Amino acid sequence: MAEAQALTKKDFKSDQDVRWCPGCGDYAILNCVQGIMASIGVPKHQICFVSGIGCSSRFPYYMNTFGFHSIHGRAPAFATGIKAANPDLSVWMVTGDGDGLSIGGNHMAHILRRNVDVKILLFNNEIYGLTKGQYSPTSPQGLKTKTSPMGSVDRPMDPVSFALGCGATFVARTIDTHLKHMEQVLLAAAHHKGTAFVEIYQNCVIFNDGAFDAFAEKTVRDDKTIDLRPGQPMVFGKSLDKGLKVDGWEPRIVTAAEADVWRPDTHSPGPAFVMSQMDSNPAMPRPLGIFRDVAAPIFDAALHEQIRRATSTKGPGTLEKLLHSGETWTVR
Amino acid sequence: MNPTRERDVQSFESVVIRFAGDSGDGMQITGNQFTHTSAVIGNDLATFPDYPAEIRAPAGTRPGVSGFQVRFSSADIHTPGDQPDVLVAMNPAALVVNIRDLKPGGIALVNTGQFSDSDLKKAGLTKSPLTDGTLAGFRVIEIDINKRVTEALKGTTLTSKEVQRCKNFYTLGLMYWLYNRPLDTTIKWLEEKFAKLPALAEANKLALQAGYNAGDIHELFQGRYEVAPCSSMPPGTYRNIMGNDAIAMGLVAGAQLAGLQPFLGSYPITPASGILEALAAYKHYGVITFQAEDEIAAICSALGAAYAGCLGITTTSGPGVALKTEAMGLAVSVELPLVIVNVQRGGPSTGLPTKTEQADLLQAIFGRNGEAPIPVIAASTPSDAFDAAVEACRIAVQYMTPVILLSDGYIANGAEPWMLPRVEDLKPFPVKFVEPNPEGGFQPYARDAKLARPWAKPGTQGLEHRVGGLEKAHLTGNISNDPDNHEFMVRMRQNKVMGIRESIPTPNVFGDSTGDVLVVGWGSTRGSITSAVEELRKKGRKVGSLHLRHVWPLPKDLDKIMACFRSVLVPEMNLGQMARVLRSEYPQQNIISYPKVQGQPFRTTELVKKIESLLEK
Numbered sequence: 001m002a003e004a005q006a007l008t009k010k011d012f013k014s015d016q017d018v019r020w021c022p023g024c025g026d027y028a029i030l031n032c033v034q035g036i037m038a039s040i041g042v043p044k045h046q047i048c049f050v051s052g053i054g055c056s057s058r059f060p061y062y063m064n065t066f067g068f069h070s071i072h073g074r075a076p077a078f079a080t081g082i083k084a085a086n087p088d089l090s091v092w093m094v095t096g097d098g099d100g101l102s103i104g105g106n107h108m109a110h111i112l113r114r115n116v117d118v119k120i121l122l123f124n125n126e127i128y129g130l131t132k133g134q135y136s137p138t139s140p141q142g143l144k145t146k147t148s149p150m151g152s153v154d155r156p157m158d159p160v161s162f163a164l165g166c167g168a169t170f171v172a173r174t175i176d177t178h179l180k181h182m183e184q185v186l187l188a189a190a191h192h193k194g195t196a197f198v199e200i201y202q203n204c205v206i207f208n209d210g211a212f213d214a215f216a217e218k219t220v221r222d223d224k225t226i227d228l229r230p231g232q233p234m235v236f237g238k239s240l241d242k243g244l245k246v247d248g249w250e251p252r253i254v255t256a257a258e259a260d261v262w263r264p265d266t267h268s269p270g271p272a273f274v275m276s277q278m279d280s281n282p283a284m285p286r287p288l289g290i291f292r293d294v295a296a297p298i299f300d301a302a303l304h305e306q307i308r309r310a311t312s313t314k315g316p317g318t319l320e321k322l323l324h325s326g327e328t329w330t331v332r
Numbered sequence: 333m334n335p336t337r338e339r340d341v342q343s344f345e346s347v348v349i350r351f352a353g354d355s356g357d358g359m360q361i362t363g364n365q366f367t368h369t370s371a372v373i374g375n376d377l378a379t380f381p382d383y384p385a386e387i388r389a390p391a392g393t394r395p396g397v398s399g400f401q402v403r404f405s406s407a408d409i410h411t412p413g414d415q416p417d418v419l420v421a422m423n424p425a426a427l428v429v430n431i432r433d434l435k436p437g438g439i440a441l442v443n444t445g446q447f448s449d450s451d452l453k454k455a456g457l458t459k460s461p462l463t464d465g466t467l468a469g470f471r472v473i474e475i476d477i478n479k480r481v482t483e484a485l486k487g488t489t490l491t492s493k494e495v496q497r498c499k500n501f502y503t504l505g506l507m508y509w510l511y512n513r514p515l516d517t518t519i520k521w522l523e524e525k526f527a528k529l530p531a532l533a534e535a536n537k538l539a540l541q542a543g544y545n546a547g548d549i550h551e552l553f554q555g556r557y558e559v560a561p562c563s564s565m566p567p568g569t570y571r572n573i574m575g576n577d578a579i580a581m582g583l584v585a586g587a588q589l590a591g592l593q594p595f596l597g598s599y600p601i602t603p604a605s606g607i608l609e610a611l612a613a614y615k616h617y618g619v620i621t622f623q624a625e626d627e628i629a630a631i632c633s634a635l636g637a638a639y640a641g642c643l644g645i646t647t648t649s650g651p652g653v654a655l656k657t658e659a660m661g662l663a664v665s666v667e668l669p670l671v672i673v674n675v676q677r678g679g680p681s682t683g684l685p686t687k688t689e690q691a692d693l694l695q696a697i698f699g700r701n702g703e704a705p706i707p708v709i710a711a712s713t714p715s716d717a718f719d720a721a722v723e724a725c726r727i728a729v730q731y732m733t734p735v736i737l738l739s740d741g742y743i744a745n746g747a748e749p750w751m752l753p754r755v756e757d758l759k760p761f762p763v764k765f766v767e768p769n770p771e772g773g774f775q776p777y778a779r780d781a782k783l784a785r786p787w788a789k790p791g792t793q794g795l796e797h798r799v800g801g802l803e804k805a806h807l808t809g810n811i812s813n814d815p816d817n818h819e820f821m822v823r824m825r826q827n828k829v830m831g832i833r834e835s836i837p838t839p840n841v842f843g844d845s846t847g848d849v850l851v852v853g854w855g856s857t858r859g860s861i862t863s864a865v866e867e868l869r870k871k872g873r874k875v876g877s878l879h880l881r882h883v884w885p886l887p888k889d890l891d892k893i894m895a896c897f898r899s900v901l902v903p904e905m906n907l908g909q910m911a912r913v914l915r916s917e918y919p920q921q922n923i924i925s926y927p928k929v930q931g932q933p934f935r936t937t938e939l940v941k942k943i944e945s946l947l948e949k
Contacts, residue, residue: 069800081636
């Protein structure tokens with residue numbers, strides 16, 4: 001791994017000009033991802049970025065790794081094929097709220113339940129950016145956009161709740177403006193064995209600017225968010241004086257001393273689901289960090305294990321064997 | 333049938349039997365067993381299973397009738413026959429649905445045990461067809477199989493319901509006696525099939541033997557018949573093969589000849605599921621099968637696997653192709669090898685899922701957004717499907733292109749004897765991936781002499797590159813919106829696909845190479861066309877036929893061949909799609925379309941009549 005250790009962030013920048021809008025949250029994410037790539041100990045020719053369609057999906061073009069910019073919503077299927085074909089690759093998938101949860105919601109559900117060893121970064125800006133500003137499946141109800149001039153009547157979906165419902169083995173959330181936090185979360189995702197799903201709140205400066213300001217803006221962030229850290233008390237606030245306690249099914253705000261310890265590895269994803277549903281309650285802090293982190297059998301490894309087992313019991317298949325595999329007779 | 337009397341055994345050159353019953357009666361198994369036994373004793377044969385879309389339509393009703401037609405012969409044959417010589421009808425519905433096809437004077441073997449008033453009612457009948465004149469002109473053999481099988485299995489531990497489920501093997505035994513076939517192939521099959529349920533194996537064997545003995549004991553028939561082994565079959569090792577299985581084997585063989593691991597992404601759909609099922613059992617050949625969440629994920633996963641260095645494959649039928657269309661366009665754009673198998677069925681929409689049709693031809697050639705050329709290959713018989721699949725793999729990897737392989741329901745479920753190719757005759761076409769760290773860097777959209785781009789496997793040092801659906805700059809593959817580059821790349825992809833012509837043979841003409849009518853076919857019409865041309869040439873007509881394996885691009889010199897005939901007839905199971913293609917490619921030729929869209933293959937007699945009508949003009 002000498003080659004990998006020598007890598008720096010610069011090695012992961014491709015020769016293509018980055019063409020997101022000035023001020024787009026995507027720049028911060030790209031910068032962070034290029035940074036952590038240099039530290040995960042994988043040579044860059046063993047890394048493959050896969051995306052669908054949308055602003056976020058241009059991501060692979062800017063990474064000096066292997067990359068596949070595929071079809072709207074279908075990145076999970078491409079990533080599954082790539083990983084199944086070569087489980088040695090480190091496969092990363094970049095998607096957005098429209099790509100990953102609207103047109104590609106079906107594939108997202110299935111890659112998560114299968115536990116394919118792919119790291120998924122879902123950039124959530126609660127808007128369609130590349131098509132120039134229509135509401136998305138995560139847009140809040142009432143959002144006025146070009147296709148919802150009187151306000152969207154759709155109820156939004158919560159990406160973390162969705163992933164948990166699909167049986168995802170690793171679910172986390174971070175913010176584009178909180179680089180240090182993003183770095184920690186992405187590193188944890190990188191080291192997870194199985195599908196890692198990371199929702200990244202990402203600000204669209206053009207069509208939905210300030211969508212997350214209410215809790216993500218730096219002056220309020222400490223009081224309005226809580227970082228779920230495995231094995232640590234659930235505390236938050238500028239001076240870490242507040243905490244969360246879950247009485248029955250409802251979380252409530254308590255003093256830091258009374259806070260429960262966060263466990264993302266409970267048998268049931270119930271606690272994580274309770275946390276994810278705090279989003280719709282403005283009185284509660286917005287949870288970030290690691291919601292879920294459990295071990296489960298990995299799809300791509302299991303596929304190859306079956307091939308190995310079949311080959312060792314039946315012997316490797318040859319053309320001769322293939323042709324003569326049924327009942328044959330000879331005409332002289 | 334041309335009988336030559338010899339004691340009480342009459343010999344025939346060729347016989348057609350149709351087994352018909354309720355979809356729960358096991359007629360497909362019965363037909364397959366008869367086919368298999370006939371194959372092993374050396375008959376040439378062809379089969380035509382015809383079953384309903386419903387798994388179990390209400391018992392005893394007409395929509396629930398399942399049929400299996402088998403023709404076995406001592407001479408070379410190409411079709412399962414137009415009309416059965418023998419109809420086995422397990423219930424009234426099966427009898428009335430199939431009787432109109434039975435040859436005049438043919439044998440109708442009827443299970444009278446299933447002819448109660450309520451059975452008649454289920455079949456929508458008020459009077460029994462056994463007595464109302466329906467069967468006039470046929471030789472009717474009445475036998476209460478329900479009762480006979482109950483007697484035969486007296487003393488076993490089976491419930492009466494289980495006993496009745498052995499009726500099909502009793503019937504099979506009867507047919508084995510009538511046509512002088514050995515029981516051992518079926519007995520062996522039963523022992524393997526029911527290895528864990530010895531009581532069922534034993535009961536079915538008893539039923540089979542009882543049916544066989546009944547032929548002797550009950551003097552149901554005037555005598556026995558014989559169809560000698562086919563003497564004109566070329567020497568070699570044979571097996572019986574169905575189209576879906578042949579495609580599965582051809583894909584495995586194609587991958588091995590290319591030196592690649594095959595990856596199949598597929599979603600179950602009639603009548604293509606058999607290929608996925610067969611490949612799922614080939615894990616020891618290194619086959620990766622992925623049953624995707626939908627048709628789209630199926631092809632996308634296969635294309636992802638192709639990017640990663642596998643032979644990507646997806647298998648489906650028409651409605652599935654519709655869903656895969658966008659990904660096929662991406663495959664054209666990223667120029668990766670991918671084999672897309674379409675086992676066609678009746679359309680549009682859900683259409684006739686279990687019936688055959690060839691109406692996806694234009695969809696295959698043209699059905700994508702943008703200029704998205706894809707080569708198209710068509711299998712023509714169950715055994716030919718193996719070669720067609722190998723050829724699809726060859727073109728895919730040599731030209732770095734998606735390839736569509738067309739089959740149809742008739743090929744998928746039909747069976748015939750297949751002379752196994754010798755392994756040393758299968759020509760390898762090994763893939764050469766780009767080596768690590770090429771001098772002077774790596775250009776993912778450089779071209780070789782065939783205009784194919786290089787295949788660079790992720791995991792190879794120094795080849796990091798990105799592909800996608802956005803237009804790419806020549807050589808570098810970087811995103812490009814340049815107008816001239818776009819036209820250049822559109823033409824490049826088109827020229828690459830049309831250049832496949834250089835690697836494909838011009839098909840041979842069967843029959844006369846100059847004359848009055850040339851019949852041009854593609855796909856599963858081959859058997860009927862060959863039989864019709866043979867029949868007409870025996871009558872001294874100047875006719876020939878040409879069968880297209882490569883339907884896009886078309887082989888060279890077709891115009892020269894067509895010019896040697898007064899007219900060109902194109903029979904196809906659609907409204908004239910190939911005729912339309914040929915007319916646009918060869919506007920100077922006199923091309924006559926002969927469409928049939930009934931979910932049923934062409935009968936030889938229909939073709940003979942049509943060709944004769946042209947000869948009279």
